[in-house]
Amino acid sequence: MNEWHWIGLNDLETEGRWVWVNNQTLDDTKVKFWHKIQFGKSEPDNWTGVDPSGEDCAVVKNDLDSLDSWLDVSCKxxxxxxxxxxF
Structure with missing residues (x-):
């Protein structure tokens, strides 16, 4: 996987309450692979530098420290x- 991919996770309705496309919350599944950085704020950070409305959708990206790192990004x-x- 050489590109970023949407993973079906967002906090569009309530900031910080991450929900999968099947309406199951991230807290319910206990599965979290947010990218952690050594200095500063780790993901999800709701950065508003590009999109003033923030970052409400999650992607997986393989060019970070590990192959299972999630980032929050603008849904646009x-x-x-x-x-x-x-199955």
Whole structure:
């Protein structure tokens, strides 16, 4: 995976309350891979430098410290996405 991908997670309704596309909260699933940085604020940081409304959607990016690092980004950006599949 050489690009950023949407992972179906957002905090659009309530800042800081992350919800999957199936309406399950991040707290319910206990799965968190937010990117941590040594200095400053780790993800999610709701940065408003590019989009004044903040960052309310999550992506996975593989060029950080680890392959499972999530970032919050503006939902207005265009990326490929990873979808959920039931077997």
């Amino acid at each position: 950006r265009t990326y490929k996405f990873i979808c959920e599949k039931k």
